[in-house]
Amino acid sequence: MSTVSMTVNGKVVASVVEDRTLLVDFIREHLRLTGTHVGCDTSQCGACVVHVNGKAMKSCTMLAAAADGADVTTIEGVANGDLHPMQKAFNDNHGLQCGFCTPGMIMSGIDMVNRYKAEGKTLDEAAIRAELEGNICRCTGYHNIVKSIQQAAGEM
Amino acid sequence: MQSTTYHKASSAADAAAKLAGAEDGTLLAGGQTLIPTMKQRLAAPTDLVDISGIEEMRTIDARPPTVTIGAAVTHAEVAASAEIRAVCPSICDLASHIGDPAVRHRGTIGGSVANNDPAADYPAAMLALNATIKTNKREIAADEFFQGMFTTALDEGEIITSISFDVPEKGAYAKFPNPASRYAMCGVFVAQGGGGVRVAVTGAGDDGVYRNADMETALASNFSADALDGVTVSADGMLSDLHGDAAYRANLVKVMAKRAVAAAG
Ligand code: FES
């Protein structure tokens, strides 16, 4: 057991956990932030994507202990009073059906827009589709997810 | 995942000491292979020594003639490195196609090289670029380092600290990804440099990454895709599975090699 402490959505949190605890379990079970989902638990689906020190990572494929001291943002932390432009875009474009993949899609969407902006590259439709490699949706057929990210990319 | 004890290492020496003190410890870098393996209980180390935060292993130096990449540098960092891209863009392109964006933010070059997965991308680059694998104990040439699938020259407790190679005159990687896993069903890295032409193949051989001597000879006298027309790739020793049989993979080796040579220009 170790004490793991990190900043999650701007708040410092600490908990004594088994060393084998995954970051996603720390977030869901210990912090009760259940917006981050587990779809596959085998690193494929991206439902568990959160930002660790500003970068998208699969929280099912990382130990909580390895995130000790990190700054973590989950889906619960992206809205700031109003919905985040990425959340609004998914709403506007019907970018979800069951919604299970959506938290991961939004976290990956924000990450790709931020990265492309920082590198001065254009995030066009083909780039969005390639960037969604690690996020699986079993409902929408992806078209409206791509449209949502495209809209948000113009607004962020 | 079975119980384990987590340690964070502050330096390579600290990691070596922590590993030596563990009953059945293993190194944890990005964990993009190790964590899934532990979840499946295919690995159950008593101790994990996390080397991902070691500063001395997180640097990139791409001042010609040599590129040196710290073992804990992530795939995303290699892909985005303007410094490396200026001298050896092929390695940045290779890194940009490993896994997916979230995996690239965590997975490291040292972890990939140490694991020597038979379908991983980096081993092909290391072998074709005639890289040197530096550890906390010695320097190992890529030709000696990769010893068959999931097997390397690393001793028990030995830690890769960096990887370096001379900037090639020409180099390119062509990969045929498995449409589901995105691992290479065949990936060929071709490099031309001071030591001549080297061609390394990953994903296709049944014992991990290897060099194709016939292609190297053909390209040494004529560095063009056409020069490979006369080379026959045997299906012997090729992987054969539901994704592609040995003959299919043998054909892919040639097709990917030609594409790599064409891309290298
Ligand atoms: S739950 Fe993490 S990738 Fe699917």
Ligand code: FES
């Ligand atoms: S909306 Fe149902 S999985 Fe994507």
